[in-house]
Amino acid sequence: MSAPNRSYDPVGVASLEPQAVQECVDAALVAIAGAIDLEALKQVRLEHSGDKSPLALANREIGALPPAAKAEVGKRMGLARAQVKDALLAREAELTVENDLRILRDETVDVTMTAERMGVGGRHPLTTMMERMSEVFVQMGYEIAEGPEAEAEWFNFDALNIGPDHPARTMQDTFFVDSVDSGVVLRTQTSPIQMRALLERSLPVYVVAPGRVYRTDELDATHTPVFHQIEGIAVDEGITMAHLKGTLDHLATMMFGTGIKTRLRPSYFPFTEPSAEIDVECFVCRGSSVEDPSSPCRTCGSEGWIEWGGCGMVNPRVLIAAGVDPERYSGFAFGMGVERTLMFRHGVTDMRDMVEGDVRFTQAFGLEV
Amino acid sequence: MRVSMTWVRDWVELPADISGREVAERLIAAGLEVESVETVGAGLDGDLTVGRVVDIEELTGFKKPIRWCQVDLGPDHGGVRGIVCGASNFIVDDHVAVAIPGTQLPGGFLIAARETYGHISDGMICSERELGLGDDHAGIMVLSNTETGVDAKALLGIGDEILDIAVTPDRGYALSIRGVAREVATAFGIDFHDRAMDLVDLPAPAVDAMPWPCDVDDARIAELFTLRRVVGFNPAAHTPAWIRRRINSAGMRPVSLAVDVTNYVMLETGQPLHAFDGAKLRGAVRASWAGSHGSFTTLDHVKRTLQPDDIVIRDDSGPLGLAGIMGGLTSEIGAESTDIVLEAAWFVSSTVAKSARRHRLSSEASRRFERGVDRVLAPYASARAAQLLLAYGGGSYVGLTAWESPYEPTVISLAGQLPARTGGLPIESSVVKERLEAVGCEVGDNATEGSADNFAVVVPPWRPDLIDPADLVEEVLRLGGYDVLPSVLPVISAGRGLTAAQRIRRRVGISLAGIGVTDVLTYPFIGDVDLDACLIASEDSRRRSVVLANPINDEQPFLRSTLIPGLLGVLRRNTARGVEHVAVSEIGRVFTAAQQISDGGVGIRPSVSRRPSQEEVSALESLLPIQPYHVAAVLSGERMRSGWWGSGQDYIWADAIEIATMVGREAGVSLSVEASQYAPWHPGRTAALSADGHTIGYAGEIDPRVLGRLGLPPRTCAFELDLSRLTDLATMVQPAPQISSAPVAKEDLALVVDHEVAASDVAAAIRDGGGVLVESVRLFDVYAGPQVPAGKRSLAFALRLRAEDRTLTAEEITRVRNDAIAAAEQRCGAVLR
Known part of the structure; x- marks a missing residue:
């Protein structure tokens, strides 16, 4: 190392000569460009920009220069060192990008090696269906009413204008809680909730009641002793059968799509008068399969219509039994089978699939909204 | 009710070009449920001719009897033809239906002259089934009252359309041609003439015999009861083909002229009739309460034990029939009956319904009486029947006796x-x-x-x-027509949406599905066999079963008091079908008897002509079992699957408890866990879950003895919670916590305790001893082995300490730690490891 040039002699320092400095810079730039990775670049930085690098050593010689020469040389050295530093930074940035990309490339996995590490769950499609149907009504302002499944005979039958001698009360249809004179049955329909709703709530009443019902049928492809219905009842001033029709049309649209038609056919239920069966246009063929043997429809059996449920105007006798003045109030009621709805909306062909609890059946519906 | 369109056309002048299908559509729109429209002999194409059998040669040497017949079809149809026939229920001079070569039978079978059994068979003698007329294939059809060469299709009603109508209970009148014809006339705007009410021209009653006397006990049995008598009737007389055909078309079978006539008139008018053999009657025939008359045998050869409030038709000898339902064997019309007594009556429908139900006996007559028969029709209908008997069976008309209570139309x-x-x-x-x-x-x-x-x-x-x-x-x-009704949505005021219970039930269902549990809906029927298998003791409240009087399966007469047996059944079914890891849940009602179910509950029957009183409703409610919603799950196999990432984790007792407490959180209820014993859980691996001092349910591993007995996978776990009770405890408004931004201090504590000491008790002692600065206490390790004394285990807890407003000092942290250890020592005998 040179000593300070105290005498201010115009001593030249060879390493500060433009030529020498340029050589250092050139050597550094070559080395920087040649660094193939960040590790190599670290070494290059040490050699060409570190404290022991030729440029750093040369820089120290500036002090030995006469004051008049210092400014010029200092500027030269500053430029040279900046040039090297910039090159280092630029190369570092390049190599960082390359390095990141390599790491990411190296970390690539086969994302198709998926496996269900967590088991798949699902809600029963009947549950979802009842919620879906209920939702249509809740959005209109209805509330969801409930009642017991082991129900008083009076609610299940008498209050619904099904007198003691009505055929529906026979042992063949109804589960009786022992003994047969206990006055308690497993409800055969969700309709007793009509009476409960009228007794428990103040008018007007707009409720739907999804739930489990029981009939003494043996399980087969189309029957089950335990099934589900959704009941609706509206009692208000001025309710007409047109309101019933409008409500069912709306439900059909929400369930099966815009433009789906419904049809009411006169029928008989003790608790409604007039009564009707509700048919919904087949949402698969929309009636096109009728009398066209070339394109049979499995959903509706090429009938064009699917029987959906029963409905009607609440029989004034039911209103009277609930203490509602039939001169002032009128109402409509309807009921649909939930299993049936699921069968034709989703193409379930065997009732047993819905009751056996095979998880593969439910899981197929698991992600349905 | 099967309704022949040609029969209807007798009653209504319906334009010829209107098809059965069009009629069906109009009737459906008017409220008659037409289930099908069939064409009689549909698919028959070509001639079908009445032939007379002129010669029969029995062929021998074949496996079955074969006849080589000569049949005369008349000059227009090729005269006498040789036909091979496999039936033998006919004789020479019988008339038969012959399909000649070129005719196609229903089902596409084309008749051709072909060699069979050594002869050229030039046609085919047809059976009912071959023509699509019925199921009878025992022999060929022998036709009566016809002539050689006539068109057998018209004779057999081929081409007639049959409407099958499911008659609802309010439309009894539609169980008759008369009633359906009226609807058809209205639907097509055609005038209707009610022929049933036409006066029938009967001869003057003969004077050498008396009309049969009749009587009725009271008008709760019958409001109208008539007997009409014909004597000197020829029992061998044949029923004319047109009556037989129409009886067939309605799906009934012809029997004998007297019986066929009663059925014919019933089908046409809706008035059930019964024919007695007068020779077998003793004294007046009366409609009567069965009273103490023990038993008798109905026409279907079933012995009927009578109840006092059954109604019977009887004479001096005893019961002759169940009124309005079925006659008895003793007075049945037979092959020698010449004295015909026709009963036509109006029985009270509820009385008939009750008896029919009691005897599980539904007949053409009872179906009509239950739905209601025309109140005034009986004498008209029996006059029509008498007219037909006289016309086809000869004899003399003797006259009518009747009992009637006054009739006031509604x-x-x-x-x-x-x-x-x-x-x-x-x-x-x-x-x-x-x-x-x-x-x-x-x-x-x-x-x-x-x-x-x-x-x-x-x-x-x-x-x-x-x-x-x-x-x-x-x-x-x-x-x-309902199709003209407008479609209008009612305007409804705002509703309150779902109740808390309904929201919680949905949320619980969704979160269980979300963590990989599959929702199922099982039948709620169980039996002692299920409760025994679950080791549920006889004094357990779940044995207070609600019993069904008429279960589907005698082994399972109870309504479930727990969801577990149903879920174990589902587990078994899935396992049997090769599903390896099964996590299933159910949300549903369970039932326990509130008290002794009383026998007389059926007597609580508030009037339906007014609103029931609060007392009446309470009396009804008191009959009902307790039926809360429960939620349960059965967890078996891996919760976290094994795979290339390593081994999985089986569901263990802790998962059942964790998932159960998750369900609690969905309802905003923090469930506390303590050791318990409750079947069917493992006595050493059962947690009782409670909140506010109420036990909400149980979770843990199923008792291996239960699993063994049921053949279920080992280590299966389960929980069951009373969802209704949980809902009652639900937090509706959750107060917000105070969140401190001061730094946390972490401390670990390893404490050695006796095996029997519950970890939750130690954690509680730490929390209580440490005081308000303890933010959380988490058990992170459990050790038992050589490093700790026998009979003890080491529980390692991670504590997070935090003050509300400042950084804790080292002294404060040490104090909390020491206080926590001291409390654990004092309450649980814990020693710092």
Whole structure:
């Protein structure tokens, strides 16, 4: 190392000569460009920009220069060192990008090696269906009413204008809680909730009641002793059968799509008068399969219509039994089978699939909204 | 009711080009449920001719009897043809139906002259089944009252259309050609003439015999009871083909002329009739309460034990039949019956219904009486029947006896605007009147109501279902067609949405599905076998079963008191079907008897002519079992699956407890866990879950003895919670916590305790001892082994300490730690490891 040039002699320092400095810079730039990775670049930085690098050593010689020469040389050295530093930074940035990309490339996995590490769950499609149907009504302002499944005979039958001698009360249809004179049955329909709703709530009443019902049928492809219905009842001033029709049309649209038609056919239920069966246009063929043997429809059996449920105007006798003045109030009621709805909306062909609890059946519906 | 269109056309002048299908559509729109329209002999193409058998040669040497017949078809159909036939139920001179070569039978079978059994068979003698007329294939059809060469198709009713109508309980009149024809006439706007009410021209009664005496106990049995007698009847007389055909078309079987005539008239008019053999009757025939008459045998050869309130027809010898349901064997018409006594009556429908139900005996007659028969028809119908008997069976008419209580037709006062108000569309009063008249009502102005627009509607005797104004409204609306009703949504005020219980039930269902549990819906039927298998003790409250009087399966007569047996069944089914990891849950009601179910509950029957009182409703409610919602899950196999990432994790008791507490959180309830013993769980691996001092349910591993007994996978876990009770405890408004931003201090504590000490007790002691600065305590390791004394284990807890407003000092942290250790030592005998 040179000593300070105290005498201010115009001593030249060879390493500060433009030529020498340029050589250092050139050597550094070559080395920087040649660094193939960040590790190599670290070494290059040490050699060409570190404290022991030729440029750093040369820089120290500036002090030995006469004051008049210092400014010029200092500027030269500053430029040279900046040039090297910039090159280092630029190369570092390049190599960082390359390095990141390599790491990411190296970390690539086969994302198709998926496996269900967590088991798949699902809600029963009947549950979802009842919620879906209920939702249509809740959005209109209805509330969801409930009642017991082991129900008083009076609610299940008498209050619904099904007198003691009505055929529906026979042992063949109804589960009786022992003994047969206990006055308690497993409800055969969700309709007793009509009476409960009228007794428990103040008018007007707009409720739907999804739930489990029981009939003494043996399980087969189309029957089950335990099934589900959704009941609706509206009692208000001025309710007409047109309101019933409008409500069912709306439900059909929400369930099966815009433009789906419904049809009411006169029928008989003790608790409604007039009564009707509700048919919904087949949402698969929309009636096109009728009398066209070339394109049979499995959903509706090429009938064009699917029987959906029963409905009607609440029989004034039911209103009277609930203490509602039939001169002032009128109402409509309807009921649909939930299993049936699921069968034709989703193409379930065997009732047993819905009751056996095979998880593969439910899981197929698991992600349905 | 199977309705022949040609029969209907006897009653209604329906244009010939209107098909059965068009009629069906109109009837469906009017409220008759036409389930099918069939064409008799559909698929038969070509000639079918009546032939007379002129010669029969029995061929021998074949496996079955074969006949080589010569059949005369008359000059227009090739004269005598040789035909091979495999049936042998006919003789020479019988008339038979012959399909000649070129004719195609239903099912596409083309008749051709072909060699068979050594002869050229030039046609085919047909059976009922081959022609698609019925199921009878025992032999060929032998035709009576016909001639050689006539068209057998017309004779057999081939081409007739049959409408099969499912008759609802309110439309008894539609169980007759008369009733259906009236609807057809109305639907097509054709005038209807009710031939059933025409006077029947009967000969003057013979004087050498007496009409048969009759009587009725009281009008709760029958309001009208008639007997009409024909003597000197020829029991060998054949039923004419047209009557047989029509009886066939209705799906009944011809029997003998006397019986066929009663059935024919019943099918046509809707009035059930019964024919007695007068020679077998002793004294007056009366409709009577069964009283103490023990038993008798009905025509179907079943011995019937009578109840006092059954109604019977009897004579001096005892019961002759169940009134309105079925006759008895003793007075049956037989091959020698010449003295015919025709019973036609109007029995009270509820009485018939009750007896029919009690004896599980449904007949053509009882179906009609239960739904209601025309109140005045009986004498007209029996006159028609007598006329047919005399015409085809000869004999002399003797006369009628009758018992009748006064008949007052129902009169309904109807506001003229009620149909419009109910339908939600304008209907003129004149239209209301017109439609009610089409139904058969007489419609007059109701002067007593003092309003011009108020009708007095006299209901026809065949419509006992018309009682209230609403019934008339239905008639008016259905005849106008429901398709003209407008479609309008009612305007409803805002509702309150779902109840908390309903929201919680949905949330619980969704979160269980979200963590990989599959929702199922099982039948709620169990039995002792299920409770025994679950080791549930006899004094357990789940044994307070609600029992069904008529279960589907005698092994499972109870309503479930727990969801677990159903879920274990589902687990078994899935396992049997090769599903390896099964996590299933159910949300549903369980049932336990509130008290001794009383036998007399059926007697609590509030009047339906007013609102029941609160006391009456309470009395009804008190009959019912307790039926809360439960939620349960059965967890078996891996919760976290094994795979290339390593081994999985089986569901263990801790998962069951964790998932159960998750369910609690969904309801905003923090469930606390303590050791318990409760079947069917493992006695050493059962947690009772409680909140606010109420036990909400249990979770843990299923008792291996239960699993072994049921053949279920080992280590299966389960939980069951009372969801209704959980809902009652639900937090509706959750207060917000205070969140401190001061730094946390972490401390670990390893404490050695006796094996029996519950980790939760130690954690609670730490929390209580440490005081308010303890933010959380988490058990992170458990050790038992050589490093700790025998009978003890080390529990390692991670503590997070934090002050609300400052950084804790080292002294504060040490103090909390020491206090926590001291509390654990004092309360649990814990020693710092």
